Structure formats: structure tokens, C-alpha cells
Amino acid sequence: xxxxxxxxxxxxxxxxxxxxxxxxxxxxxxxxxxxxxxxxxxxxxxxxxxxxxxxxxxxxxxxxxxxxxxxxxxxxxxxxxxxxxxxxxxxxxxxxxxxxxxxxxxxxxxxxxxxxxxxxxxxxxxxxxxxxxxxxxxxxxxxxxxxxxxxxxxxxxxxxxxxxxxxxxxxxxxxxxxxxxxxxxxxxxxxxxxxxxxxxxxxxxxxxxxxxxxxxxxxxxxxxxxxxxxxxxxxxxxxxxxxxxxxxxxxxxxxxxxxxxxxxxxxxxxxxxxxxxxxxxxxxxxxxxxxxxxxxxxxxxxxxxxxxxxxxxxxxxxxxxxxxxxxxxxxxxxxxxxxxxxxxxxxxxxxxxxxxxxxxxxxxxxxxxxxxxxxxxxxxxxxxxxxxxxxxxxxxxxxxxxxxxxxxxxxxxxxxxxxxxxxxxxxxxxxxxxxxxxxxxxxxxxxxxxxxxxxxxxxxxxxxxxxxxxxxxxxxxxxxxxxxxxxxxxxxxxxx
Amino acid sequence: xxxxxxxxxxxxxxxxxxxxxxxxxxxxxxxxxxxxxxxxxxxxxxxxxxxxxxxxxxxxxxxxxxxxxxxxxxxxxxxxxxxxxxxxxxxxxxxxxxxxxxxxxxxxxxxxxxxxxxxxxxxxxxxxxxxxxxxxxxxxxxxxxxxxxxxxxxxxxxxxxxxxxxxxxxxxxxxxxxxxxxxxxxxxxxxxxxxxxxxxxxxxxxxxxxxxxxxxxxxxxxxxxxxxxxxxxxxxxxxxxxxxxxxxxxxxxxxxxxxxxxxxxxxxxxxxxxxxxxxxxxxxxxxxxx
Numbered sequence: 201x202x203x204x205x206x207x208x209x210x211x212x213x214x215x216x217x218x219x220x221x222x223x224x225x226x227x228x229x230x231x232x233x234x235x236x237x238x239x240x241x242x243x244x245x246x247x248x249x250x251x252x253x254x255x256x257x258x259x260x261x262x263x264x265x266x267x268x269x270x271x272x273x274x275x276x277x278x279x280x281x282x283x284x285x286x287x288x289x290x291x292x293x294x295x296x297x298x299x300x301x302x303x304x305x306x307x308x309x310x311x312x313x314x315x316x317x318x319x320x321x322x323x324x325x326x327x328x329x330x331x332x333x334x335x336x337x338x339x340x341x342x343x344x345x346x347x348x349x350x351x352x353x354x355x356x357x358x359x360x361x362x363x364x365x366x367x368x369x370x371x372x373x374x375x376x377x378x379x380x381x382x383x384x385x386x387x388x389x390x391x392x393x394x395x396x397x398x399x400x401x402x403x404x405x406x407x408x409x410x411x412x413x414x415x416x417x418x419x420x421x422x423x424x425x426x427x428x429x430x431x432x433x434x435x436x437x438x439x440x441x442x443x444x445x446x447x448x449x450x451x452x453x454x455x456x457x458x459x460x461x462x463x464x465x466x467x468x469x470x471x472x473x474x475x476x477x478x479x480x481x482x483x484x485x486x487x488x489x490x491x492x493x494x495x496x497x498x499x500x501x502x503x504x505x506x507x508x509x510x511x512x513x514x515x516x517x518x519x520x521x522x523x524x525x526x527x528x529x530x531x532x533x534x535x536x537x538x539x540x541x542x543x544x545x546x547x548x549x550x551x552x553x554x555x556x557x558x559x560x561x562x563x564x565x566x567x568x569x570x571x572x573x574x575x576x577x578x579x580x581x582x583x584x585x586x587x588x589x590x591x592x593x594x595x596x597x598x599x600x601x602x603x604x605x606x607x608x609x610x611x612x613x614x615x616x617x618x619x620x621x622x623x624x625x626x627x628x629x630x631x632x633x634x635x636x637x638x639x640x641x642x643x644x645x646x647x648x649x650x651x652x653x654x655x656x657x658x659x660x661x662x663x664x665x666x667x668x669x670x671x672x673x674x675x676x677x678x679x680x681x682x683x684x685x686x687x688x689x690x691x692x693x694x695x696x
Numbered sequence: 697x698x699x700x701x702x703x704x705x706x707x708x709x710x711x712x713x714x715x716x717x718x719x720x721x722x723x724x725x726x727x728x729x730x731x732x733x734x735x736x737x738x739x740x741x742x743x744x745x746x747x748x749x750x751x752x753x754x755x756x757x758x759x760x761x762x763x764x765x766x767x768x769x770x771x772x773x774x775x776x777x778x779x780x781x782x783x784x785x786x787x788x789x790x791x792x793x794x795x796x797x798x799x800x801x802x803x804x805x806x807x808x809x810x811x812x813x814x815x816x817x818x819x820x821x822x823x824x825x826x827x828x829x830x831x832x833x834x835x836x837x838x839x840x841x842x843x844x845x846x847x848x849x850x851x852x853x854x855x856x857x858x859x860x861x862x863x864x865x866x867x868x869x870x871x872x873x874x875x876x877x878x879x880x881x882x883x884x885x886x887x888x889x890x891x892x893x894x895x896x897x898x899x900x901x902x903x904x905x906x907x908x909x910x911x912x913x914x915x916x917x918x919x920x921x922x923x924x925x926x927x928x929x930x931x932x933x934x935x936x937x938x939x940x941x942x943x944x945x946x947x948x949x950x951x952x953x954x955x956x957x958x959x960x961x962x963x964x965x966x967x968x969x970x971x972x973x974x975x976x977x978x979x980x981x982x983x984x985x986x
Binding site: 398399400401408435436437438439442443444463465466467469471475476477478479481482484485488489493494497498499501502503504505507578579580626627628 | 697720721724734738739740741742766767781782783784785786787914915917918919920921922924925926930931933936947949950953954956957958961962964965968
């Protein structure tokens, strides 16, 4: 469809709607609107964002596809219960400001979530339109619409109102998505909020992990700037547990409440022979070097090196695996293989990421997994030996269990191996916070209000959930902040 | 918050020391811990450096480093009054200090810097401290006076015999191990190859040996795993599981290879920097006109 045709179609639909004649059947007929993207060949050589965003007409047409279901099943799929059908109706009407205001009632970071939420397993999974076509990719593109209205607002400098100062102090540990929301929500309630970040730069996984081509850093920075303008204090290079403990923060520095949002931490390795050879990276390291430290500009304006590999294998099937593989392409690798031990159907990565990875030339090796890493006399990786797998009965995750096929060993020549099979909980807080309860995996135990076993201490995100998403971390940040605001109001009453 | 350099001194041709403002680190640090610093911009390389000493009252830490690449050279070109933008720490687990009885502390080259606070703490805990410090030549030997003060016995070696005994540190170490009673515990910090051979010696005599490893790091909090080493056949992270490990279980050969991962990059960056400092007149020997 050309832009002109889109405009005509939109006008017809709007006219029909005005006359009260627009039927669901008409809405079903509107073709799903694709979001314009950078050409796959071109984008292999740059780090700019892949998807460039809807035009106004594209967005309004997509919004017209929404049936405005009375029971709004989409909302039940949203971890933060955004009034989805209402914000989409506003977009269809062309009232983009109203659309954004509705989203912001529940979500602080729409420009981020519109980009990185796994909508196909959340709001878009339960969308009636998608169900009608028996295809989640044909559901209303809720995420793209969210991004559209959020991006229009990028030049807006307004900041959320902060009520009168309460004099109560809140420490937020970690400046990732959960920390940002917890800080904003407690600050809005008038508390004196300080964020402690271990890195020299704020944003957590949105800055060190998710690549620029999927989530531009400027968007994250804008959210951080809003916090600063609200009066949230930000302290970087501060490792809670090492620089000061939680106990010290509360007893000596007078913090009345603490939110722990430190993220996942330790990358998992496979425990196979050769995994410490030169050229084996955790995805965390590979992505941090590239994203946070801009290793792709090494020798020009940055100082952190990264191996410029020719043939790269990435192990894993999640978003982090896709990010790593696509980063390797952009760093100049000629061949990038994605090695995953189940089938594509079981991949936890978003469909869109899988699609983009394939478009960019990444070769998928499904039902395979490395058995050992082979190196040369200098201990540099030269190949991986893999085993083929087949799928058995479903395991406790509900996905079919991968079973290695005996004697199916084969070799893939590579000079770099990136392991993207998830993270274990970081032990720092556990080692330094006696009295805090953890489960057997090392994750912090919390109740439904994200309250931990320690008074005044709340937690959320990966350190609680294991592996979560940006939106789940945000959701917990919000729940925790509400509980903290309540706790602090009580505490203030007894203190005054 | 920037960190001011309070004082800086050149200890030998390529070894420097500076006292740097970092009040929180000074307060929290314990022997065996380190910091990660980056010097001048948000994309500057993050490098781990051991905390050689700290002054809680003054709010400063003391770093000692060897000029081996771009970042350490840049740091060497800074002076009192200049500021470093990022200092984070203290990182790593502190050294386990107790009264072992007789301990041998072996330091090689720049390894003397992290060894000093550990030796000090061991002495304070009531140990008999025998120290061996070595360097390639007299020029590169650092902290001899400091070790003299805290050691019950001090042995100095140089590879070329320009000072002290002409030997590698392993030689006097072996002699100490042969004494009766033999030492109860050894601490060895220095170049990887030195730690490897020292551990081979102490292993023969069954003397438990702690080594402190300095590997390539990015975050220093366990997040990236770049610092991992093979200990007893398992991947361990130097930043959160270490930096100290049982030296008899460390795969030093693999560690040395991993340390060389970015050798070419590092050389290129260092060469570029040397050319740059020559141009701006920092290097008077290379550009006498300046």
C-alpha cells in the first residue's frame, strides 16, 4: 500500500465510523500495518534502530483494526494493565496526546516498552483480532502503537508532579527499568529518593544489554533525565553490598526504605570442555563491551576492545541470543550461527527478533548444542563440536524436552562462541545482607507487595523472578513503590 | 563524582603510585580488595587495580600500577590535582586473615602492591611473616622499605643480580619450604608465570598457597564473566569468587592465554597514545624540540 492509498482507506473508514456503520467485518479487512524498517543489507553495517516507526496514517489505520472489545482481553495480558482499548481508540480518533496520557496512567516508560515488550505473549496474544486469524502476528500491533504515541512525545519536557516533601528517605538499588519506576513512584509521593548504580552509567540492562538497534540509548537517557528533574538523586559507581551494605544504608545513612532491583547477575556457562578458551564470551560480556562501552568504535573514540570475529556461534534461543548474534553481524562477522537445542517453536525470543535475525543473514542451527569447544595451540577457539537433538515429552517448563542423539557429533568451524543461556542470581546482596530471605536459586523471596523478609526492604525484577522482562520489572517496581509509599506513610505517622 | 589525585610519585621506570580521593572506598576496603577505574570519559577502558593502602581519615586510597598499556600510561601522565572520573569498589572478597603461624609472602614486580596490605594484616594477626620480593632488576623493585618494616625476615631477589640475590623468587621459596618447621601458609602475588612456578614449589611441600589473580574485567560485579578462570576444572569469576584462590587448583596456563586476548588491540591503542602524547609534548624524550 502506498501512503496515498492508506490515507484514502483511513478516510473511508473514518467516514463510515462517523455514520455508525463501521462493522467488525470492515475492521478485519484492514491489512495489518507493517512498521517501516531499515533494509536488512544496509542495517548489517550500522547500529541504528532497525524499525523506524509508524507514520500517522499507518498508526491510525492499525488502530482502526481494534474491535474495541467490551471485555478487553488485551488488558488481562498486560503485566501493568494499561487501558489498551482506550488508548487505541484515542489514536484512531487522531488524539495522540490523549492516547499517551492513558498509557502513562499505568506505564512510565512507553517508548521503551513499545519497543522491547514481548507483546505476542502478552497483550497481543489475547487480542481477539489475532485469535480470529489464528495468528498472534495478525493481532492489533499494540506495541507499535504504544511506541508511536510515545515517540511523538520525545521532545516534551514536562515532568510528573511531586507532592510536598515528606522527609522520608528511599534507596533504590539499580537503575534498570524496575529501579526507574520505583524511584519515580516514591519520589512522586514526596520522598527523598536516591538511586545507587554499580556501573558508571544509568539504565541497567536497557543500556548495557539491549543493543542500540533495538532500543536507542537516547530514549533511556531521557527517562533518567526526567528522574533527575523530579529531584531523584543518582549515585553511580556505588555497589551496594561492597561500597556500603543495606544495613549501613538504613542504620547509618538513615534510609527508611530500600528497593532492590539489581538484576540477574551471573551469566550461566555450560560446564563443557573448553568454555574458558580465548574467544568464548558470555552474552553479557559481549553485549556490555559493545553497548555500554561502544567497543565497535575501538581506537577511534573508545578504549574497550572486542574480538572482530569472522565466524561466530551463539548458543541460546532467547532475545539475548538474538541480540548477540545481530551484534556480531554488525561487528563484521561473515558467518553467524545461532545454535539452539530445541526447535524454533520453543525459542523464547520474540518472533520479531527471530524474523529480524534471519533477515540479517543469521543461520539457525536448531536441535543442536555444543558438547565441547575446540582450540588451537594458543588456546584460541577454532571450532565447536555439537550434538544433534530430538524433542521428547514436555518438561516442567511445558516445552518439549531436548534429548541428545547419541553418536551425532559434528563440527562447526568458528572463531568465537557466545553463550546466551541465561543468568544465575548475583550473590553479592545475599553474601552481604544477613536477614534477607532467598530461595534455593538465590533469588530474593518477596510477598505479593514485593516486600522482602526485612522490614522496609522491597525487591523486584530479575533478582526476584529469575529471568524477567523490562515490563515485568517495571510492574514489580510499581507494586513495590505503592507498598513502600504506604509503609513510609505509616512510619512517618508513628515518627511524627 | 570525580576523584582528585592528591599526590603522585614515580617508583621506578614504569611503576607509579598515587593517592586518590575515594572516601567511601577508603572506609569500606579490606586487604585483598581492588577497585575498577576509568580515567576520563564514559567510554574509557575500565581497569581493575588493587588497593595498596587506604587512609580512612583523609578519605583516600593508594594505587600502584605499572605502565603497560594506554590506560596505565594515561594514568601515569596525570598529576596531583587532576581528576579521575570513575572509581568503583571495593571489589572482590577480602583476604581471609588469621594466625596461621609462619607465613611466606611472595611478591613479584607490581604484585608487591596488593601483597603489602595482606602482609601487614597477617603481621597484625600475629603471624611470623617471611617476605620474598623479586623483580627483573633493581629499577623495577618497589616497596622494599614498606616490607622491611612489617617482615620478620625479608629476602630480595633480582633476575639479573643488580640488587639483592641473583635468583628467581622460587629459589629462596624452595629453601624456606625445606626449613623445619616449614611455613604453614603461603601468599603469592605477581606475574601469572611467577605464581604458577611458586605454586609448583609449595605444592611439592604441601604448603597451602593463596594467589591473587588480576584478569581482564568489565563490570567487576559478576555480571560479565570475562574474568573467569578455571579452578579445579570449574569456571570461577575472579571478581566475585576471588580475587584470591587456592593456587594449587588454578589453571595458570589458560589464564595466561586469556590475559593475551586483546594483546593486539592493546598494543595498537598504546602505540596510538604514545604518538599522541609525543605530539602534544608530554613525551620530551621523543620530541626534544618541545
